[in-house]
Amino acid sequence: MSLYEELGGEAAVNAAVDIFYRRVLSDAYVIRFFEGVDMEKQAAKQKAFLTMVFGGPNSYTGLDMREGHKHMVEKMGLNDSHFEHILAHLRSTLAELGVPAEKIQEVINIADSVRADVLDR
Amino acid sequence: MEQQLTAFIYPLIMFFILGVVVPVLLSNAADKAHSLDGAPEQPAEKSLYDQLGGEAAIDAAVDIFYRRVLSDAYVKVFFEGTDMVKQAAKQKAFLTMVFGGPNNYTGLDMREGHKHMVEKMGLNDSHFEHILAHLRSTLAELGVGEEKVAEIIAIADSVREDVLNR
Numbered sequence: 480m481s482l483y484e485e486l487g488g489e490a491a492v493n494a495a496v497d498i499f500y501r502r503v504l505s506d507a508y509v510i511r512f513f514e515g516v517d518m519e520k521q522a523a524k525q526k527a528f529l530t531m532v533f534g535g536p537n538s539y540t541g542l543d544m545r546e547g548h549k550h551m552v553e554k555m556g557l558n559d560s561h562f563e564h565i566l567a568h569l570r571s572t573l574a575e576l577g578v579p580a581e582k583i584q585e586v587i588n589i590a591d592s593v594r595a596d597v598l599d600r
Numbered sequence: 601m602e603q604q605l606t607a608f609i610y611p612l613i614m615f616f617i618l619g620v621v622v623p624v625l626l627s628n629a630a631d632k633a634h635s636l637d638g639a640p641e642q643p644a645e646k647s648l649y650d651q652l653g654g655e656a657a658i659d660a661a662v663d664i665f666y667r668r669v670l671s672d673a674y675v676k677v678f679f680e681g682t683d684m685v686k687q688a689a690k691q692k693a694f695l696t697m698v699f700g701g702p703n704n705y706t707g708l709d710m711r712e713g714h715k716h717m718v719e720k721m722g723l724n725d726s727h728f729e730h731i732l733a734h735l736r737s738t739l740a741e742l743g744v745g746e747e748k749v750a751e752i753i754a755i756a757d758s759v760r761e762d763v764l765n766r
Contacts, residue, residue, distance in 0.1 A: 507741040508736045508740040508749075556746070560750075563732070563733060566729070567672075567729060570674045571672045574674040575673040587726070
């Protein structure tokens with residue numbers, strides 16, 4: 480069984496998107512990066528991101544991730560500390576959904592693999 | 601000839617003195633007076649704790665921080681079954697320390713207080729990162745600027761080895 484199937488597939492991703500998004504938007508340290516963004520497009524992106532980190536079918540490209548965050552790195556000071564907040568919200572979301580610690584670690588490892596792209600390094 | 605030259609030069613000198621030298625002297629004197637009787641331009645370096653608002657800021661921070669930590673399913677397990685009144689006092693002591701305020705923090709206390717969580721509950725860096733994240737979020741919610749947040753986080757991060765018993 481793939482990690483994605485173990486976690487519950489698309490239904491689990493949908494549940495996770497809701498919790499994850501609520502957490503991120505109630506975090507004053509990172510909320511400024513989401514101000515003025517189109518929320519429908521953003522929800523689709525979050526779903527694609529969570530599908531990817533859950534090990535599901537995805538069309539993720541490092542280049543997209545790099546291009547999509549470049550202006551935040553250059554103009555808004557996006558750095559490792561903000562990335563750590565996103566990882567933390569992801570762990571909290573998975574814990575809330577009852578995912579055990581070892582599986583959370585697998586998901587986090589996938590998410591952490593995009594750090595250099597997001598931070599344009 | 602000599603008289604003509606004098607008649608020409610003296611007015612020029614007077615013009616120079618009245619038009620350039622006096623205004624410059626007056627403006628320097630005004631600046632000096634301003635910086636003497638007004639508030640000093642660079643106030644004496646206030647401690648980080650005082651800059652943040654002292655004990656009142658700590659109390660506000662404890663409330664937000666604690667609410668955030670307890671609504672985080674990833675770290676909540678470490679607070680289950682703890683005496684909440686004692687815990688609130690500990691959080692206040694911890695935040696006073698990271699705010700650079702008067703504290704009686706000892707690395708040994710921190711080490712002893714978390715040892716059983718490291719040994720029996722798997723407390724590790726990822727949980728420590730969550731606490732740092734909640735601290736950043738709390739400070740941002742209180743309107744503390746990112747450079748000050750980074751200063752506070754550096755102090756908090758300095759206890760990592762003690763907390764994780766390394």
